[in-house]
Amino acid sequence: xxxxxxxxxxxxxxxxxxxxxxxxxxxxxxxxxxxxxxxxxxxxxxxxxxxxxxxxxxxxxxxxxxxxxxxxxxxxxxxxxxxxxxxxxxxxxxxxxxxxxxxxxxxxxxxxxxxxxxxxxxxxxxxxxxxxxxxxxxxxxxxxxxxxxxx
Numbered sequence: 744x745x746x747x748x749x750x751x752x753x754x755x756x757x758x759x760x761x762x763x764x765x766x767x768x769x770x771x772x773x774x775x776x777x778x779x780x781x782x783x784x785x786x787x788x789x790x791x792x793x794x795x796x797x798x799x800x801x802x803x804x805x806x807x808x809x810x811x812x813x814x815x816x817x818x819x820x821x822x823x824x825x826x827x828x829x830x831x832x833x834x835x836x837x838x839x840x841x842x843x844x845x846x847x848x849x850x851x852x853x854x855x856x857x858x859x860x861x862x863x864x865x866x867x868x869x870x871x872x873x874x875x876x877x878x879x880x881x882x883x884x885x886x887x888x889x890x891x892x893x894x
Contacts, residue, residue, distance in 0.1 A: 786882055839858070842857040854875065869891050
């Protein structure tokens with residue numbers, strides 16, 4: 744059971760696709776941050792597709808050089824690790840994501856959500872946080888973290 748959980752969650756790490764989203768902002772900040780939120784959601788979709796297809800070129804563009812992922816076991820993974828093992832065995836269903844929250848603070852953004860993956864007879868759920876930084880021309884993922892949601 745633990746090995747299946749580990750395999751399924753490892754397969755889901757770095758995979759982001761859309762089931763729904765919600766945005767948080769107030770007043771004028773909402774109107775200026777809205778285009779950035781749309782770009783970030785599209786970037787999450789691109790990231791998901793790149794991981795599922797093992798598109799190393801796209802992953803190189805999305806992940807910052809100093810990217811760090813802290814997986815559900817607390818293990819640190821770098822960009823190099825992500826490029827060596829970009830996830831998802833073909834037999835896994837496409838993960839579903841919900842409860843999106845995209846918050847933009849100038850050139851920094853925090854994206855959180857809830858992921859769900861069915862692998863065989865098991866369904867796994869996790870919460871994630873992705874942090875992005877913009878250099879003015881593109882957003883890049885600088886950090887990710889996943890936490891298992893207990894059944």
